[in-house]
Amino acid sequence: MTSVDTTIQRIRLTGKPSSSDALCTTDLVESPWNFDAVPGYGPGSSMSDVIPTGAPRQGVLPEEYRTASADELDRRIRHAKGVLGDRLVILGHHYQRDEIIRYADFVGDSFQLANAAQTVPSAEAIVFCGVHFMAETADILAQTGQSVILPNLAAGCSMADMADIDSVASAWAELERIYGTEPDAQGRQPIVPVTYMNSSAALKGFCGQHGGIVCTSSNAQTVLEWAFERGQRVLFFPDQHLGRNTAKAMGITPEQMPLWNPHKPLGGNTEQQLVDARVLLWHGFCSVHKRFTTDQIDRARIDHPGVRVIVHPECPMPVVDAADEAGSTDYILTAVAAATEPTTFAIGTEINMVSRLAAEYPQHTIFCLDPVICPCSTMYRIHPGYLAWVLEALVRGEVLNQITVEPGVASTAKIALERMLAARPAG
Template sequence: MTSVDIQIRTAPSASTCSPALADDPWAIDTRPGYGPGASQADTIPGTAPRQGGLPEAYREASTDELHARIRAAKDALGDRVVVLGHFYQRDEVIQHADAVGDSFQLARAARQHPEAEAIVFCGVHFMAETADMLSGPEQAVILPNLAAGCSMADMADLDSVESCWEELTELYGTEPDADGRVPVVPVTYMNSSAALKAFCGEHGGIVCTSSNAATVLTWAFERGQRVLFFPDQHLGRNTAKAMGVPVEAMPMWNPRKVLGGNTEEDLAAARVILWHGFCSVHKRFTVDQIDRARAEHPNVRVLVHPECPMPVVDAADGSGSTDYLVKAIAAATEPTTFAIGTEINLVNRLANQYPQHTIFCLDPVVCPCSTMYRIHPGYLAWVLERLVAGEVVNRITVDERTAGHARVALERMLAATP
């Protein structure tokens, strides 16, 4: 019997999460932990970056003053700077972005502005790393708040993945089968460190996003007998299941246990080996929430992100990346009620953008992504004004050896267009 982590039907306890938004992230940036939001109960690595203090002028400035200073700095810099904003960012930041999208779209955007001396990435750390690896060597990639990490990305580290790979290699060997397929191909979700992207590049693997996960798995199955998928178990399980892979052929790997907590027989029969990782925001969504939405809104259309647990995806009317969710609502020609299972910033933005529809979040606690909220207009104003003054702060750089291997896997990802 394989180990499958399936979300139970009862709602998560609200005591593990604060719905309060981090309006003043500088108050928690120097402390251990992720801060208010869904990730606050997760364990943050001791090596995670700390932001340190933000100058008082930015902490004390009014919202209107910060917006005026951001606009003035962008005007002064002109084409020398491009600001990228992830869908999950707060609106106060998104309004200043030159490009808005999911991680796949922003990875492309990072290389589409060769004229910019600096790319200010309003997202989280792994996204800024990717932008650094895909942009020109003379371009500086800046993360406004170094403490903006990702709890999911932190659930898979290089040492643990290398140990897993050694155990799998000992079990499977390295020889290809009669069709030339190697025993296992590593696939990492975009939500992972540069080191894990490099691991995939070095071992014949690839990076995926929620936009192209099925295309990537097809690529991997053409080259391998099975896939090691990390760090998000739910995206891997939901994608492979939709492609016809039985759930029983998808054992989960717990890095704290020998053979990941599996038997050799389980692993021999595996098609996809899933890492024991997850997104704390999307794991909160439940079938009970969907049942409640349907009871209160009989004609509701339920759309969820594939980082949600499998029973939630199965119970929904549709699932897909953040870009899929945006396009599905934009395509609705008649007033519709939508219940959305993804991060609250995107849900609220869609509700404001399409007032003809009724759009609400499935999770009544409305628990935000802890680390996306670390990007605040105060930090954006600070990094932009330092650029005007000729100083680059919070630059994200990936060493060339790591970047070289990671680019191999990233280029394969960019070529895997759905």
Template sequence: MTATIPVPGGSVATRIALLSGPEEALNQAQASTATCAPGLASGPWDFDAAPGYGPGASLTDAAPAGIPRQAELPEEYRRTSDAELEERITRAKEFLGDRVVILGHFYQRDEVVRHADFVGDSFQLARAAKSRPDAEAIVFCGVHFMAETADLLSGPDQAVVLPNLAAGCSMADMADADSVAECWEQLSALYGEAPDALGRQPVIPVTYMNSSAALKAFCGENGGIVCTSSNAAAVLEWAFERGQRVLFFPDQHLGRNTAKAMGIPLAAMPMWNPRLPLGGNTPQTLQDAKVLLWNGFCSVHKRFTVAQIEQARAEHPGVRVIVHPECPMPVVDAADESGSTDYIQKAIAAAPAGSTFAVGTEINMVNRLAAQYPQHTIFCLDPVICPCSTMYRIHPGYLAWVLEGLAAGQVHNRITVPAATASAARTALERMLAVRP
């Protein structure tokens, strides 16, 4: 069930290459059912100058104008073999020593993660960056909002580098600063600004870590806070102590699943569509709301379905189904449990040998867990190989380029949050750090 057709083992990139290559005895129609986008077999530099997120789970997501584009990678890195890139990365890393720290997200491809000094989720990696104050450069193998967060939490003399500027996040882009500010104006006009008898504000903004520094700053300036997938419930409790309602963005599914588990009825969780007046709601609906959910989502986790869970249970009696809380509510309800990437990894590590897991999260992480824990049977709920489009844009060629640049005294792709934005964004992050799940 790890693929719709038999595929040899190995990394996700290797499997995609085999499915797309002439050595695989498959016709094009069969190969197209094995991956969500045939272009995944190409180098990401083929898409850097084009608008959009590139092949993968976010291929059909609408990309806003002005998202970062990556300049063309020098030809020597585009034409170098995988083996030589491996050698060049290793050599540059050894030369730089403690002057550089490489962070790799759980969803990164194996060919990049193997060079990371720390592997984790976005917030774990930001804290890891903070733990290395003597490093001159932090190379963040993740996506843009993660590099911004690392810049917020690292020292002023440390350079945070994103190997490919085109590695954004379609979910993070679904809530922009202008749209959130317009929403806030409409809510302020409806609710007023006076606290209730308990001193609670009409509404508290809560942004998921998967958002821009500008939105973190918005929360910092308006009494709000940041959350992660592992502490969302604790953060919502914090917000309800201070506010009558919560505006939660950008991921509707994390907000809905978390609030539902806390006992908040679905009728009190209207969706806010930023393209419509009052988000497409009536004034009374908004007055009765407890959690206003932004119309955003993760295209990776949106792929998982109840039918996939039913198939997993039919084919693997006794299977333990774990999904990420960014999955739609019916999927979370049908699973045995849900949790952050760190939760999923720890659950598998602690399970007795011989356990079977169907996991609803990004394929690179699931594939890596299957290799790391051969005593278990571990497979991805989604039978189609479809990695995160933007994570997949970090290729060993880009990692070699930025590391060799640092070795030569050049800083490519530095991510810097403006000082005014950084101050307010840190306020929201510090509030989150003070919350204990």
């Protein structure tokens, strides 16, 4: 199976998609540096999301990298890796294009990669081929003297940007006014903050300061159980869908999970709704996983009788309910790898990962629920041209695009991350 990037470039060369291919935007055929000076996340799943003021932007990529052929970039990247040796580790997120993954020393989800970097203490430079919040987490967990580099500073995350520290602090102040700050008879606080890994270091630090914790899509239920042992309620941000799907599986009703819209008084709720709440869900979402629908699942079942539908828990609740299974990227990978008989899988997660699974497991029929090619906009900002640029700079002794978390924020964020590490799912 050809890579997603190759498919998109074939469309560019032919001027039209094949009968089985369609793009969410024709801008995908353009190189990412064409959008570095344009406000927004770039073409792809989050292209319509409003980028916050002050979000990092990437400067102009030198012409030699913009005009280099794929073969030349491959030669230069491999040469730089060879020169740097053990002083370098490259991390590649599952949602990166194949043309980047081929150079990664470790491939995984955001937290797996942050942990993987810690297994290479000799690495002076950690090049994180992912998005901004991931590089921040790697910097928080990195050792003294290690530099974390994001090849393209415009590789942010629209979901992470939907919850900023000022908005969360303001919401917290309103909630403390309603709930008070005194623990109940069991010693539980009125509310405990829980942030998803897909959030800024500042929000992880906020949780560390306020008795809260970080969660991943793999341990979200364990983390909520941890939070309910310590609090009467949970403020869950920034992804409403992961919070809702996890809490529902724990027996919490939709009425007990009001949505908090930071642009409305009381988040758009009445005081009584907030008093009755068990989980307050931030008005955030992943633009990739929001694209999946129950109609797509219905179509997959019609076209492929006996299909096994697996979706990510960042998908809307009706989609998770209609699927056969829901789980993290690691869950999806494990499920496909463990299938002993040829199986048809319809998978609801980012297209690059699904395409890669289809290539790695040809004994199965594996396809993305969404028939439209619409990769994660911000992951797609990482291109071999940017990787070659930062690696060749390292060879010259220059550190470009370094991501650094302020020490005060890093220390409290690390507290919340350590709590997460201790919250291991049973079994």
